[in-house]
Amino acid sequence: MEARHRTIILLTILLMALLLSGSYLVLQEINAVAPTQIPAEPQMISTTVGYVTMNVVIPDEGEP
């Protein structure tokens, strides 16, 4: 095989490698910018407080 043929073959293989890697990189970039996910809406919580009050009365032992 002549030297020029080997060079051409090597260049061709390099071309294929470049095409594959370039395509891969482009697709990665597209996937990075494409809106692919919608975040799930978190369950909403609301809290409020109230109060129960009283005055405990102990009856007088001397009362009838």
Place this chain on the structure above:
Amino acid sequence: MEKRAALTTNILAMFLGVAILISIGTTVFTLDRLHTASLTEITGAVTGTANVTITNTTSISLPNSTVAFGDITIGTANDTTDNNPLPFQVRNDGSVNVNVTINASALFTGLTRNQSSYRFVCRADEGGNCPTGSAASLTDMPTANDTLLNRTAVFDLPADDSNDSRFVDIEVRVPSDEPGGAKSSTVTFTAAQI
């Protein structure tokens, strides 16, 4: 020698053919993917996208937030079912139906107290009733101050303004050995979007 040269040329042609096929295939594939994604960064074409998100709001309030029993003698009971004192009123101020759970801090310290000393129940206000799943009968108040122990007071409380409030009645039974004086319990109502 000529045969060998022809073989080399064939190999070269095969490699080039594969390269062309890969080039065409990846180009078509890439263009196809770009067509479904965005072309703005490549073509300079300007497009705008307006995203509108309707956010649900979950909010409850207590138009009546204090149940004041006043003086109660030890060993006796009182409740709010007669509206004296007024019960809690829970209102859904949000835009979605909610489940309302309840928890409270301890009210009594007497040794003879038990869970039934402090109870709650759902009562209709706006709307016909308390939906199935609500506290339909007097239910022991969880007083461990642990939200994991919350109990449902009102199930599926609607957001519709004409039907968005329920009463939560409170019943207290003062233990016979309860020390006298002022008592207070903080009641926490938690609404979770359905």
